[in-house]
Amino acid sequence: MLVLDGLTRYYGSFLALDHLSLTIHDGELHGFVGPNGAGKTTTMRILATLLKPTEGTATLDGVDVAGRPREIRRLMGYMPDFFGVYDRLKSWEYLDFYARCYGFGPKERRRMTDSLLELVNLSDKRDSYVDVLSRGMKQRLCLARALIHDPRLLILDEPASGMDPRARAEMKGILRTLKDMGKTVLISSHILPELSEMCDSLTIIDHGRLVFSGSVEELGRHMSGNAPIQVRLAAGAEAGAVEAAVMLIRQYPGVTGVGREEGNVLTVDFDGGEDATADLLRQLAAGAPLVDFHRPPLNLEKVFMEVTQGE
């Protein structure tokens, strides 16, 4: 279990991370979302033992990240947002080099290099020089490098940035495999929809402060509770029937506003719970020519903008 407790980091007088506290459970695929400059990379670099916090602690299974970095490095694999590769080096040699850095012997290195290249779908590029690989391939190779010592926690800083849709889909597939392998994955992005599709839980930060932390469903409930309900009445319905439906809705407790759009579509601002929503639907269905009644799916881009806007 990864626990961040009051993590704070200054760069000079600039406060990059402001008392960030959150918990990530074992085996979770946890998304870390925030606009550029929100403090995602700073948090990840602290967890990767590359930075020390000004205040606060981060512990992985009770081991202090800042206090016992060597121990943490054996438990954690890190993929930075920007990274370079060496020239005059083949893919398998690249992985072999990092495996040597972790002290593995020649037989183990050969075995793990082959299996990791297979995991990231690069077996056919085993003998290709690293510097001529495409960006997506380099990113997958870097992910394989982060996995070389079979870490329990993976810290991936914007692993899909700059990838084309196909490469993104491949990366998602690999991440699902890693989750199935029981790894805890902390993955950052500044694009919420990208993460919400595959993550179990999410943390949204802005200006170094925690804005939201919880499961994707919780975020959905939290935000969609305020989303207006769309009601469509039959196109041929008489004006009187529509007016009656509007009156019925307006008078229902919890309804704060009703808007009328073209084609007999009503938008209802309603902050009642699920039972109240069901009751409203029942009453409408009984007294109005109802065709459709639904809350539109959560627009995650909009949610992200809303959540980070007020901070």
Place this chain on the structure above:
Amino acid sequence: MNNPIFAFSAIRRMRSARTPLLVTLYSLLLATLAYFTVYGRFMDATVTLGDMRLSVDGYAYMVMLQFGMLVLVAPAMTAGSISGERERQTLDLLLVTDTGTGRLVLGKLLESFGFLALLVMCSLPMLSLVLITGGATFGQVMVSVAFLLLTALAALSVGLLCSSLFQRTVTATVMSYLSVFALGIVTLLPLWYDVKRIGDLYDAMNIVGQPLHMIEYTPLSFTLNPGLGLFSLLAAQTQMFSGTLWQFSYSLANTYAYLPFDHFLYCNMAFLGAASVLLTALAALNLHVRKPKAPKGSKRA
């Protein structure tokens, strides 16, 4: 050697087309010098005593040439070793492994040292010509090689420390050269006393009975100057410069009067070795992640 950084960097260096080219050029340069000063002279049927002396001089020139090349090449070789990783954005990937900063900088140092040692080893056949013609013993040739290797190691560790301290390779390279040349100049500052002594001599001529100002100590900084180490090596082995040095500087002559050439050389070599260890340790220490201080007036939790 079980240092992955060393093994990895060595593979990459040896794969570069530049490496065999450099080794060939280095060997050719020394071979040309050796031909004109030693071998060419002995192709004639008659060999004079002057020719014998020339072979010893040829050996000295080869040592000097190598010293100059090593001092010029070494700082640049390591100045990019860590800053280059930083610029290539590969340093973080190394720092999060199990390697540790000590092994990282040591691997970088030894890889560059290995290449320079290869160059010095390539010069051994040319240096050893002096063993055929006479003038220096096998042991003396080995001392020269040891001195050259230690000089290379010290210059490499200056570059390594600068590479660790400065973000950009260009800055690290400039600072490495400045540091090497500053060491050469600053350690020679006691020569200023020679200028003062000349002034005292003039005073003594003008004022009868005025005692002449004498320097009666050995400036320690001289033993830290690799250039003087080279002069001592050649003076001890071939008597080259031994007379010149006495005439050139009173304070140097004074130094060598207290500390014979070979002893001076060993002090110099000990300094080069110690400096290499210290600078490499500092380079590793600089890569350690430090806890930042909270700015004044910041709220505490």
